[in-house]
Amino acid sequence: MKRKMTFFLSSVLLLGLLAGCAEKDQLPDGAKLIHKGEFIFAASGEFKPFSYVKDDMSLTGFDIEVGRAIAKELHLKPVEKRIKFKGIVEGVKTGRADAAVASHTINPQRSKHVSFSTPYYYSGPQIFVRPDSKIKTVQDLKGKEVAVAKGSTYADTAKRYTSNIKMYDSDITALKALSGGRHDAVITDFVTGKTAAKEGFKITGRQLIERSEQAVVLPQDNPQLVKDINKALENLRKDGTLARISKKYFGEDITKKPE
Structure with missing residues (x-):
C-alpha cells in the first residue's frame, strides 16, 4: 500500500512538473x-x-x-x-x-x-517553357508533359490542363530539368521562374495563369x-x-x- 501511495504521489508530482513546463512554453x-x-x-x-x-x-x-x-x-x-x-x-x-x-x-x-x-x-502560377516552345497559354498544355513541385498547389493547377504531370522535390529542380531539355513546361510561381531565367536557365515565361495569396x-x-x-x-x-x-x-x- 505504501509503495502504491509513493507511486501515486510521484505521478502527481511528475504531472505537475510537466504542466509547469507547458505553461512556460x-x-x-x-x-x-x-x-x-x-x-x-x-x-x-x-x-x-x-x-x-x-x-x-x-x-x-x-x-x-x-x-x-x-x-x-x-x-x-x-x-x-x-x-x-x-x-x-x-x-x-x-x-x-x-x-x-x-x-x-x-x-x-x-x-x-x-x-x-x-x-x-x-503571387501567381505562370507557365515556363524553353524559348523555342510553341506553348503560349493553358490551352496549349493539353496532352503536354508539365513538371511541378511535390506538395505545391501548382500540381492541382496543372491537372486542369493536362494529365501528363511529372513531380519534383522543388520548383528549381523542375525548372533545371526543363532548361536541360526535359518536359514541355513547368508551372511555378512567376517570381521563382523569372529569377531562374535571370540566373541563366534556358527558360522563358508565358501565360500568368492566376493570382494567389501566400x-x-x-x-x-x-x-x-x-x-x-x-x-x-x-x-x-x-x-x-x-x-x-x-x-x-x-x-x-x-x-x-x-x-
Whole structure:
C-alpha cells in the first residue's frame, strides 16, 4: 500500500512538473510555443529566392527574412527549420515547428488541416517553357508533359490542363530539368521562374495563369499565435519592412495586394 501511495504521489508530482513546463512554453497572451523564447519556423530551402541554402549551409531568402522579422516583432529568437516542401504542412500540424514561412498558397484543401495568417505576399502560377516552345497559354498544355513541385498547389493547377504531370522535390529542380531539355513546361510561381531565367536557365515565361495569396501556416489549435502573427505582419506592412525585404530580393514590392 505504501509503495502504491509513493507511486501515486510521484505521478502527481511528475504531472505537475510537466504542466509547469507547458505553461512556460507560452507567450504572455497564451499563444503556445514549442520552446520558450523561440519562434521555430519551417521552410524548404529549395525555393530560391524565397528560401535557399548558402555555402555555409545556413538558410536565406525572402521567406527566411520575413520569418525573422516576425520573430523580432514577437520578441522571440528566430529558429529556422528545414523541411521538404511536401512535408511542411504536416510538420506544422504535428508540432515539428511553430509555423511555416514557406510561400504556402491559401486554399481550401490546406485549410482543412492548418490555419493561415493574413497574406504576406501575392503571387501567381505562370507557365515556363524553353524559348523555342510553341506553348503560349493553358490551352496549349493539353496532352503536354508539365513538371511541378511535390506538395505545391501548382500540381492541382496543372491537372486542369493536362494529365501528363511529372513531380519534383522543388520548383528549381523542375525548372533545371526543363532548361536541360526535359518536359514541355513547368508551372511555378512567376517570381521563382523569372529569377531562374535571370540566373541563366534556358527558360522563358508565358501565360500568368492566376493570382494567389501566400501566408504563414499555423496549427489550428493555436488561435492566439495566429492573432499575434497577424498583428506582427500588420506592423511589418505599416513600417515598410515587408516592402523593403521584397525589393531586396525581387526589385519590386510583391507584398502589396494587386489592384
